[in-house]
Amino acid sequence: MQRIIIGFLLFLLFSCQKEKITIGTNVFETFYLENAGASMRLLVEGNTASHTFLIIVHGGPGTGSFVYDTQYISQNIENKYAVVFWDQRNAGASQGNSNGNNLNLPQMTDDLKKVIELIKYRYGQNSSVFILGHSFGGLLTASFMTTDQNQSMVKGWIMVDGSHNYPLNDTLTRLMLLKVGQQQIDSNKHVSDWQLIISYCNAHPGNFTLKESDQLENYAEKAETYIPEVNQFNLIAAMEAISIEDDLPITSILFNYLYSGNAGFNAALAKTQFSSLLYKVVTPTLLLYGEYDFICPKELGEDILNRITAAEKKMVISPVSGHNLMFQDEVLFCNEVNDFIAKYR
Amino acid sequence: MNLRKFCLTIFLLTIVLYCFARTDTPGRLSDSLNLKASYNSSLIYPGARLGAEYSVKSFKVVKTKKSGKMKDFDKERFVSANLGWYHHPYFHDNFYFTAGWTMRRTKSTGFFTEFSPEIGLSRTFLGGTTYKVDNNGNVSVVRLAGYYYALLSIGGGVGYDFSKIRHKPFMLFYKFNLLSLYPYNSTIYLRPAMEIGVIYKLHFFHHVKSKF
Numbered sequence: 001m002q003r004i005i006i007g008f009l010l011f012l013l014f015s016c017q018k019e020k021i022t023i024g025t026n027v028f029e030t031f032y033l034e035n036a037g038a039s040m041r042l043l044v045e046g047n048t049a050s051h052t053f054l055i056i057v058h059g060g061p062g063t064g065s066f067v068y069d070t071q072y073i074s075q076n077i078e079n080k081y082a083v084v085f086w087d088q089r090n091a092g093a094s095q096g097n098s099n100g101n102n103l104n105l106p107q108m109t110d111d112l113k114k115v116i117e118l119i120k121y122r123y124g125q126n127s128s129v130f131i132l133g134h135s136f137g138g139l140l141t142a143s144f145m146t147t148d149q150n151q152s153m154v155k156g157w158i159m160v161d162g163s164h165n166y167p168l169n170d171t172l173t174r175l176m177l178l179k180v181g182q183q184q185i186d187s188n189k190h191v192s193d194w195q196l197i198i199s200y201c202n203a204h205p206g207n208f209t210l211k212e213s214d215q216l217e218n219y220a221e222k223a224e225t226y227i228p229e230v231n232q233f234n235l236i237a238a239m240e241a242i243s244i245e246d247d248l249p250i251t252s253i254l255f256n257y258l259y260s261g262n263a264g265f266n267a268a269l270a271k272t273q274f275s276s277l278l279y280k281v282v283t284p285t286l287l288l289y290g291e292y293d294f295i296c297p298k299e300l301g302e303d304i305l306n307r308i309t310a311a312e313k314k315m316v317i318s319p320v321s322g323h324n325l326m327f328q329d330e331v332l333f334c335n336e337v338n339d340f341i342a343k344y345r
Numbered sequence: 346m347n348l349r350k351f352c353l354t355i356f357l358l359t360i361v362l363y364c365f366a367r368t369d370t371p372g373r374l375s376d377s378l379n380l381k382a383s384y385n386s387s388l389i390y391p392g393a394r395l396g397a398e399y400s401v402k403s404f405k406v407v408k409t410k411k412s413g414k415m416k417d418f419d420k421e422r423f424v425s426a427n428l429g430w431y432h433h434p435y436f437h438d439n440f441y442f443t444a445g446w447t448m449r450r451t452k453s454t455g456f457f458t459e460f461s462p463e464i465g466l467s468r469t470f471l472g473g474t475t476y477k478v479d480n481n482g483n484v485s486v487v488r489l490a491g492y493y494y495a496l497l498s499i500g501g502g503v504g505y506d507f508s509k510i511r512h513k514p515f516m517l518f519y520k521f522n523l524l525s526l527y528p529y530n531s532t533i534y535l536r537p538a539m540e541i542g543v544i545y546k547l548h549f550f551h552h553v554k555s556k557f
Contacts, residue, residue, distance in 0.1 A: 019474040030435040032475040100531030114478040121484040249436045259532040
């Protein structure tokens with residue numbers, strides 16, 4: 001009896017952790033990368049037979065990659081290429097013990113490098129890899145692209161409502177809140193809400209502390225919802241749609257998010273910028289920004305566009321988007337990403 | 346507290362509770378021992394739990410209501426040791442050992458409620474092949490990848506004791522447990538789990554047996 005039980009337990013464990021690599025057109029597989037105290041989950045979906053991989057570098061820090069796994073992206077990108085949903089350390093379904101000391105940008109940049117090496121190990125060294133950074137993922141991908149020879153590992157860099165320069169980001173957010181806020185007040189829309197925001201912005205002119213930066217982000221998040229032109233995105237509804245289907249570990253996502261969002265390294269991030277290093281980037285780059293993104297205003301994209309030395313670069317603005325262009329303007333997002341990958345893979 | 350110290354603490358706690366139980370209630374071990382088996386569903390995910398509980402204290406309480414009616418129930422205290430498992434696809438399998446203190450109150454009709462805090466050790470196994478990449482880009486597979494966590498659990502449940510009226514040696518129960526794993530990514534991990542199972546009374550078995 002004892003042997004049967006032990007045998008059954010070992011079968012369970014080995015069947016879950018047995019290496020399985022699928023080359024196909026409709027793949028769904030999960031594996032983990034262990035690095036510096038964290039086991040980070042990677043979910044690969046779509047067409048691995050294309051040997052072309054789009055790695056989603058999510059925002060936050062700490063939000064997890066689950067939210068990007070929408071039906072529209074499945075039907076319009078994964079049918080052509082494979083999409084890699086990577087949960088960064090201390091985010092989503094990633095696991096570990098006391099690893100908070102390793103939660104910093106250089107370590108996460110190293111994680112991303114190893115994610116790419118792992119993808120190429122599993123699916124072939126000739127695989128074409130593209131990285132897509134959203135929001136905080138923009139800072140992480142900017143760090144990756146400007147570190148050592150990392151950019152030679154990827155065929156293209158896609159930035160969606162991302163930030164590569166947090167101090168500049170805060171300044172631009174404040175200016176946009178003031179400008180659009182005044183226009184909205186003049187049009188008699190959400191007057192009391194905008195007055196509150198404008199008065200805060202006027203009282204906090206620059207050289208922002210982390211607390212001020214967080215407050216500006218809170219106002220930026222709210223501001224987007226006051227704009228009628230924006231296709232509003234409901235995160236809770238999106239989570240409900242995929243939580244059971246994708247076997248999401250809800251409490252892991254929640255506690256990782258709370259921890260990472262309040263972790264000490266956010267203070268260092270608030271002072272981090274890669275504008276001065278962007279001249280190093282020669283890899284094809286696609287920049288997608290929402291016209292009404294107060295959190296990461298489109299001028300950040302313009303700063304990247306002006307500074308990188310890549311010969312192939314393009315910036316597209318969605319007129320109906322705020323900070324989540326991939327959900328708020330799905331058609332534009334998928335068309336632009338597919339065209340970009342097709343061109344440079 | 347490091348893992349070794351924690352394991353030692355759990356082990357010693359179990360031993361102390363067991364010795365306490367042994368001295369407090371004389372007689373054969375099986376006279377006060379119940380065995381538990383349950384389906385241990387973590388939300389929608391499957392699992393199982395096996396355990397044993399040892400009666401430390403048992404007494405009858407009789408209360409008189411304002412109406413003059415008598416109301417009586419049994420209060421029992423147990424120490425317990427349990428081995429649990431749940432499977433969350435693509436996330437992890439979690440095997441956990443706990444030692445606990447169970448407080449149960451059983452009405453004369455057989456219906457009971459219980460509450461139990463538990464402490465233990467958890468070992469997870471990640472829900473997918475796990476790789477390590479060294480600084481030269483060499484990739485290797487990590488065998489039996491996963492983590493040890495300290496575990497605290499609180500649970501409450503209801504059930505029916507078939508020995509009270511129907512003289513059968515078992516109880517059926519439903520219990521909700523909230524597991525917390527620590528340190529999980531330098532923070533905590535909470536996991537709700539629901540048990541539906543049976544408790545078998547060895548004690549009752551011996552009594553029945555002794556009649557023949």
